[in-house]
Amino acid sequence: MALTVSRRRLLTASALVGSAVLLPALPRRALAASATESQTPVRLTVERRVLEVKGKAATMFGIRQPNGTAGLVLDPGQRFRVDLANRAGEDTIIHWHGQTPPYVQDGVVDVNRPAIRDGASASYDYAARPGTHWMHSHLGLQEQRLMAAPLIVRTDEDLRADEQEVVILLHDFTFRDPADLLAGLTGGAMAMEHGAMGHGGMNAGTMDHSAMGHGAAKAAPPVGHSMSGHAMAGHSMPGMDMNDVEYDAYLANDRTLDDPEVLRVERGGRVRLRLINGATSTAFHIDLGALTGQVIAVDGSPVQPVTGNRFGMAMGQRLDIRLTLPAEGGAFPILALREGAAERTGIILATAGAAVGKLSGLSMAASGALDLALERSLTAVTSLAARPADLTGRVRLTGSMTPYAWSLDDRAFGTHAPSRVSPGQRVVLTFENASDMSHPMHLHGHHFQVVAIDGRPFAGAVRDTVLVPVNGTVTVAFDADNPGRWPLHCHNLLHMATGMMTELVYDGYA
Structure with a gap:
């Protein structure tokens, strides 16, 4: 990733409609004194x-x-x-x-x-x-x-709201040692390193995992649905890979649909789902079934409400969805469908006396690929202040399933070239996916605003993790207001472990 000094107004006033500074400066001391000094840790x-x-x-x-x-x-x-x-x-x-x-x-x-x-x-x-x-x-x-x-x-505002909060943490689960699982993908040609950055930077080698049974799913036919996050024209192709691993189970709050969590809710009540995709290498479609919900926040930042009953979630992302339950009550599964496959997990919301039926861990048909249908519809409640870009950069997402090695700009972590920024600069990055898999890109220490998809500008959501589909580009902007050395990486753990990471480094940091 190379950042270029630029005075071009890549972020136009029409694309950035807010006037407030999004990310105020935070105290820089490791243990800052505070007005709540007496707060017990x-x-x-x-x-x-x-x-x-x-x-x-x-x-x-x-x-x-x-x-x-x-x-x-x-x-x-x-x-x-x-x-x-x-x-x-x-x-x-x-x-x-x-x-x-x-x-x-x-x-x-x-x-x-x-x-x-x-x-x-x-x-x-x-x-x-x-x-x-x-x-x-x-x-x-x-x-x-x-x-x-x-x-x-x-x-x-959360405390004033008359609604029940439900937190759902999603995982993909294996009984295997994760190191063995990764070795099966790489053919054993890589060794974990716990040194710099401490998240398994690896040295790429030549490998063949054609017989490893990792179950890389290919793109399913598109399935149309309003704000569904399903496959769309241009982002679902015959050679597109969607899943690295066939996991033993998919969990919602540590449980499968064989024995799901059943949460008691009120007839006609309002529920705020706080969904977290904590899976290491699995994206999900969130299916509300008979209910309709409103996405009101993504990655912790409020957005203008978007209505639907099916929404995509990449690894590392969060969705806050507001539901209003029917006055007559009932049992309402909230399901997470594995991208490109039939497996699913979830929880059940049930009113008093409602019959809770048995749910299968498999859907009737495989889901499609995640795309940016939801992303394109999101508008931040508070945008970045309009100003020209000081630095611009382009990050190519590179690598392949065979050999199983992932990188940014064809450089694995450890051979990467950190990008330098100065405090106060407006930085604009465009992620360009040159691989055959989608990648959720996460930047530490900052939240960015999505300001363009495939070159089309708009005032999108404020996030810390954004999905970049195959052959797609996503442009984000942020203010450099938190000095340090910050990882920028794919939030597929196995991709990061094989090298798909770089750093954003402020002036003055070695």
């Missing part, structure tokens, strides 16, 4: 746990409070003040996905930030960013072993 522990999936026990990771609650919910104005204890039996680091903390608190290992040793602890204190976010390991392949949990930061 929340204790989180990374630990091992036994999870039963389809009648079989498996040892996984968890991130829990002392009372057993997974993850963290913060009230309006509450700082992210956390003491994190590592009891996982191995080194780890936890990334606060969606938060924009000072660089040293981001939860990534690099030359300036060590991992948390087993038995040790680390403390965090910064101003929390509101919205639906999550936390997950950024070391090796620990995320595949469910080292993840929700991170919800409520606003005053």
Whole structure:
């Protein structure tokens, strides 16, 4: 990725309609003093746990409070003040996905930030960013072993709303050791490294996995649906790959549809779904079934409501969907359909006395590919302030399934060329997908606004993770207001592990 100084007004006033500065400057000290100095830190522990999936026990990771609650919910104005204890039996680091903390608190290992040793602890204190976010390991392949949990930061408006909150964390699950799973894809020609950036940067080699049975799904025929995120003309092709791995199960809040979570809701009540795609390499279509919902936020940032009953979610993304339940009540499955396949998972919302029927973990037919139908319809409630771009860049998404090696601009992480920015600059990046798979691109430490798709400008959503379809381009803009060394990577863990990552580095950082 190369950034070019530019005074061209790539972000026109018509594309950026807001006037407020989107991302205010945050304190830069690792442990900033605050008006809530007396706030007692929340204790989180990374630990091992036994999870039963389809009648079989498996040892996984968890991130829990002392009372057993997974993850963290913060009230309006509450700082992210956390003491994190590592009891996982191995080194780890936890990334606060969606938060924009000072660089040293981001939860990534690099030359300036060590991992948390087993038995040790680390403390965090910064101003929390509101919205639906999550936390997950950024070391090796620990995320595949469910080292993840929700991170919800409520606003005053959330507390005033007369609605029930339902958090749904999605995962893809394997009984296999993730290292063996990756070795099956790469033919064993790669070895994990836990050094720079600490998230499994790898050295690409020659490999053949044609007989590995990884189950790469090809594009299914398009299925039309309003705001569905299904395949659309130009983004679903016969040679397009959609899935790297055939997983053993797909989980919603740690459960399959063989034994789904059933949540009690009120007749005629309003529900806010906070959906988090924590899967390592699986995108989903969210299917509301008989219900119609409104997407009101993506990646924790409010958007103008978009109505529908089927929405696409790439890895790392979040959707807030508002539902109004029928006055007569009933049981209402909220399903996550695996992209390009028939597998599904989900939960059930049920009013008192409603009959809850048995649901299959397989749909009648395979779903289509995710596209940008939803993305094109999203409009940020608060856009970036209109101003010309200081730096522009183009990032090519490169790599292949055979050999299984992924990169950015044909450079695997470790051989990458970090891009330099200065504080205060407006940066515009265009992601160009030159591979045969879609990729969700995630930037740490910042939220960006989607300002163009396939060269067509618009005032899109504010996000931290955006899907870039095969043969497509997505342009994003952000203000460089959080100095540090920030990873920019594909949020398919297996793609990142084989090299699909680079860095955005501020002046003054080695």
